[in-house]
Amino acid sequence: MNTRILVMLSLLVGIGAVLHAVVPPYFLGMRPDMMLAMMFLGILLFPKFQYVLLLSLATGFISALTTTVPGGQLANMIDKPLTAIAFFGLVLATKKLLRFKAVQPILAAIGTLISGSIFLTIVLYIIGLMEASFGIMFATVVLPAALFNLIFVAITYPIALKILKRTSLKHASPALAAE
Numbered sequence: 410m411n412t413r414i415l416v417m418l419s420l421l422v423g424i425g426a427v428l429h430a431v432v433p434p435y436f437l438g439m440r441p442d443m444m445l446a447m448m449f450l451g452i453l454l455f456p457k458f459q460y461v462l463l464l465s466l467a468t469g470f471i472s473a474l475t476t477t478v479p480g481g482q483l484a485n486m487i488d489k490p491l492t493a494i495a496f497f498g499l500v501l502a503t504k505k506l507l508r509f510k511a512v513q514p515i516l517a518a519i520g521t522l523i524s525g526s527i528f529l530t531i532v533l534y535i536i537g538l539m540e541a542s543f544g545i546m547f548a549t550v551v552l553p554a555a556l557f558n559l560i561f562v563a564i565t566y567p568i569a570l571k572i573l574k575r576t577s578l579k580h581a582s583p584a585l586a587a588e
Contacts, residue, residue: 410463413577414455418464421447426471434477441554444472445524446561448489449496449517450569453507453562456500456583465493480536484528492524510567517562518555525551 425447432443448468452461469489473482499516506512529546 410459414460415463417573418451418455418460419467421451422464422467422471425468426475429472430475441550441557442472442521442524442528443557443561444468444489445492445521445554446517446558446565448493449520449558449562450565452493452496452500453513453516453566454569454573456497458497461493461497462490465490468493478532480532481528483536484531487531488524488528491527492520495523496520510563513566514559514563518559521555521558522551525554 422444425444428443428447432441445468448464451464466489469486472485472489476482476485478484496516499519500507503512503516525547529543529551533543533546
């Protein structure tokens with residue numbers, strides 16, 4: 410593993426942790442998961458399975474530490490790796506389309522929908538938080554988070570690419586080759 414890439418990924422996780430901690434919960438302790446957007450950026454910038462796995466485990470652990478949802482600790486630890494692998498699969502499947510600017514934000518929105526579905530399924534049915542229905546929680550938390558992550562990735566992905574171009578990581582990211 411490249412140490413410079415690990416440092417960049419840890420910065421993304423750190424930024425995601427701050428964003429995750431400061432966004433207030435608004436529905437049964439749930440809030441949009443801003444760490445997802447940072448995890449998606451890391452996967453888009455460095456789409457290599459070993460980085461995806463490490464990033465997903467770190468993101469899941471930190472999300473579990475900062476969650477306000479009852480049972481969210483277990484749900485985050487399961488959700489993030491599964492979502493990261495699914496998102497990685499989407500990135501690989503759309504590899505030829507990644508040169509189009511709209512693809513990354515759309516993938517982030519789809520990834521958020523996947524993550525929200527996994528998280529809610531775990532919290533509602535496995536852990537037993539039955540205070541609200543899946544549909545209501547999906548509509549009030551997951552859909553706004555998907556929209557936010559779409560906008561967030563649309564803004565931050567080009568910025569991240571410009572930063573990578575100016576650093577020694579410019580040769581390490583396949584995202585720059587797709588540009």
